[in-house]
Amino acid sequence: MHSTETPTPEAYFNRQIQLWGEGTQKSLQSKKIAIIGSGGLGSTLAMALGTSGIGEIHMVDFDTVSLHNIHRQIAFTLEDEGKSKAKATVQLMESKNPFVKAVAFDMPFEDFKEMGNSYDLILDATDNLPVRGEIDKYAKETDTPWIYASVEEFNGQVCFFDKSNFQVFNISDHTPGGIAAPIVMHIGSLQANLALRYLAELPVVKDKLYYLYFNDEGELITQKFGMPEKEGSA
Numbered sequence: 001m002h003s004t005e006t007p008t009p010e011a012y013f014n015r016q017i018q019l020w021g022e023g024t025q026k027s028l029q030s031k032k033i034a035i036i037g038s039g040g041l042g043s044t045l046a047m048a049l050g051t052s053g054i055g056e057i058h059m060v061d062f063d064t065v066s067l068h069n070i071h072r073q074i075a076f077t078l079e080d081e082g083k084s085k086a087k088a089t090v091q092l093m094e095s096k097n098p099f100v101k102a103v104a105f106d107m108p109f110e111d112f113k114e115m116g117n118s119y120d121l122i123l124d125a126t127d128n129l130p131v132r133g134e135i136d137k138y139a140k141e142t143d144t145p146w147i148y149a150s151v152e153e154f155n156g157q158v159c160f161f162d163k164s165n166f167q168v169f170n171i172s173d174h175t176p177g178g179i180a181a182p183i184v185m186h187i188g189s190l191q192a193n194l195a196l197r198y199l200a201e202l203p204v205v206k207d208k209l210y211y212l213y214f215n216d217e218g219e220l221i222t223q224k225f226g227m228p229e230k231e232g233s234a
Contacts, residue, residue: 006098007098009025009026009029009053009099010022012097012098012099013025013053016052016053020200020202024200024201025053027200027201028052028053028054028055028199028200029053029054029055029099030055031054031055031056031120031121031199032054032055032056032057032058032118032119032120033049033054033056033057033058033119033120033121033122033123033195033199034057034058034060034112034117034119034121034122034123035049035057035058035059035060035123035125036060036061036109036112036122036123036124036125036126036131036135037060037061037124037125037126037127038059038060038061038063038075038085038086038088038089038125039061039063039069039073039085039125039127040069040072040073040125040151040179040181040184040188041124041125041149041151041184041187041188041191042059042061042073042075042085042089042125043073043074043075043076043089043188044074044184044185044187044188044189044191044192045123045125045188045191045192045195046059046075046089046092046093047074047075047092048188048189048192048193048196049192049195049196050092050093050096050097050100050102051093051096051097051100052196053099053100054100054196054199055099055100055101056100056101056102056103057093057100057101057102057103058102058103058104058105058117058119059085059086059089059090059102059103059104059105060086060105060107060109060112061084061085061086061089061105061106062086062106062107062108063084063085064082064083064084064085065080065081065082065083065084065085065088066081067081069085071181072179072180072181072184073085073184074181074185075088075089075092076088084104084106086104086105086106087104087106089102089104090102090103090104109126109131109134109135110134113134113138118142118144119142119144120144120199121144121145121146121147121195121198121199122135122138122139122144122145122146122147123146123147123149123191123195124146124147124148124149125149125188125191127150132148132150132166133166133167135148135166136148136161136165136166136167139161145160145161145162145198145206146160146161147159147160147161147191147194147195148161148166149187149188149190149191150187151179151183151184151187151188152177152179153177153178153179153180153183154180154183154213154214155183155211155212155213155214156183156184156186156187156211156212156213157187157209157210157211157212158187158190158191158194158209158210158212159207159208159209159210159227160194160198160204160205160206160207160208161206161207161227162206162207163206163207163229164206164207164227164228164229165227165228165229186212187212190210190212207226207227207229208224208225208226208227209224209225209226209227210222210223210224211223211224211225
């Protein structure tokens, strides 16, 4: 039966308070993050972080929901087809969590970065390398950490960028192949876990690339690579 009473933070975030205490949970309310992209990864991040107690979340995406998005972009239903991805995702977060301020930026990152906002953390949920290169440049200019993620077919990768240089990647406009919905959620969840640990001031390994894939026998393999600080350095 649906309750009409206004929930308290203590009741709503009960399981997380059990995990790390009221002080840490309250500290999340002062944190502000930006999620760049409201598609597959962005949907997962919104679902995982939108109800975590982070005080303010900005969703950035210029695109609208297409039918072929919905199978892997878990924030959307068939009723959202044609709607702004950023606005639909924000609406979902606010419907699930009365303690979050969610703001939609229905625009490309190129326009968003000119707005002069400041963040505790930026999360990349885009689908092309050139924009990620721009996110890295913006993050370095504003001294903001950011978490990169990408997914394709049955593999994905995540890295918490702090001192390392994203330019070691070959910045080209790669068109991804097919993709399965569960791997999107898997990689997005890993990205969200790193974000939440960082915002809760728990230890997080930075500047290390996690690469996850299924081999031909169906075994999940996780590889880790240290990222160089400068292009061409060891």
